[in-house]
Amino acid sequence: MSQDSHKQEAARAALKHVLPELTPRSILGIGTGSTVNFFIDALAAEKDQFDGAVASSEATAERLRQHGIPVYDLNAVEPPRFYIDGADEANHRLELIKGGGGALTREKILAAASETFLCIIDETKQVDMLGDFPLPVEVIPMARSYVGRELVRLGGDPEYRAGFTTDNGNIILDVHHLDLSRPIKAEEAINQITGVVTNGLFAKRPADRLFVATSSGVTEKGR
Numbered sequence: 001m002s003q004d005s006h007k008q009e010a011a012r013a014a015l016k017h018v019l020p021e022l023t024p025r026s027i028l029g030i031g032t033g034s035t036v037n038f039f040i041d042a043l044a045a046e047k048d049q050f051d052g053a054v055a056s057s058e059a060t061a062e063r064l065r066q067h068g069i070p071v072y073d074l075n076a077v078e079p080p081r082f083y084i085d086g087a088d089e090a091n092h093r094l095e096l097i098k099g100g101g102g103a104l105t106r107e108k109i110l111a112a113a114s115e116t117f118l119c120i121i122d123e124t125k126q127v128d129m130l131g132d133f134p135l136p137v138e139v140i141p142m143a144r145s146y147v148g149r150e151l152v153r154l155g156g157d158p159e160y161r162a163g164f165t166t167d168n169g170n171i172i173l174d175v176h177h178l179d180l181s182r183p184i185k186a187e188e189a190i191n192q193i194t195g196v197v198t199n200g201l202f203a204k205r206p207a208d209r210l211f212v213a214t215s216s217g218v219t220e221k222g223r
């Protein structure tokens with residue numbers, strides 16, 4: 001099975017989990033990326049079963065609208081019943097690295113604001129220790145050099161994501177070689193740097209449930 005088929009399988013498993021809990025008033029938080037796109041495409045057939053969605057990016061909002069799914073401002077609705085999103089890495093404690101697509105800040109807001117965070121990945125994203133994937137850090141543009149120097153002081157090797165601007169008008173530094181053996185500490189330390197909007201470690205708010213698509217089917221892990 002291809003990686004895309006695995007992503008699709010994980011998305012289908014999450015949808016199966018979500019559907020029995022939806023009411024016509026339910027709001028869903030929807031993440032960003034190729035795995036979640038499979039979820040959105042499958043969700044479209046069920047759009048009568050819930051009210052609408054809050055999107056973690058302009059790209060996701062556009063895809064939802066194309067399917068006729070209403071998209072709301074987070075401030076205008078009740079807390080989303082579920083937040084569904086992919087990840088770049090997930091460890092056995094369901095801590096994640098996210099932000100490969102650059103939507104990490106809105107993703108973190110939705111993960112925080114939603115009742116239950118479901119993460120959908122293919123098996124290539126499963127790791128024993130976070131950190132092979134460079135950690136995305138969203139930064140206010142004028143603080144780029146300062147934040148870069150501070151990240152070096154923390155042991156990292158930041159790389160400017162050239163030509164990319166987030167939906168919030170900021171830049172991304174992808175940080176290699178950080179020691180993420182204590183993910184909550186690292187998440188807090190990086191967020192303390194003035195000029196950092198947030199970083200892509202989801203350790204203080206890990207996923208509640210992880211759906212991992214493997215060659216022998218989808219496994220589910222909960223916290």
Ligand SMILES: O=C(CO)[C@H](O)[C@H](O)COP(=O)(O)O
Pocket residue numbers: 031032033034035036085086087088097098099100101102103104107
């Ligand atoms: O965090 C993300 C976007 O900011 C994505 O969830 C992450 O990059 C995984 O993407 P994909 O499903 O395309 O592999």
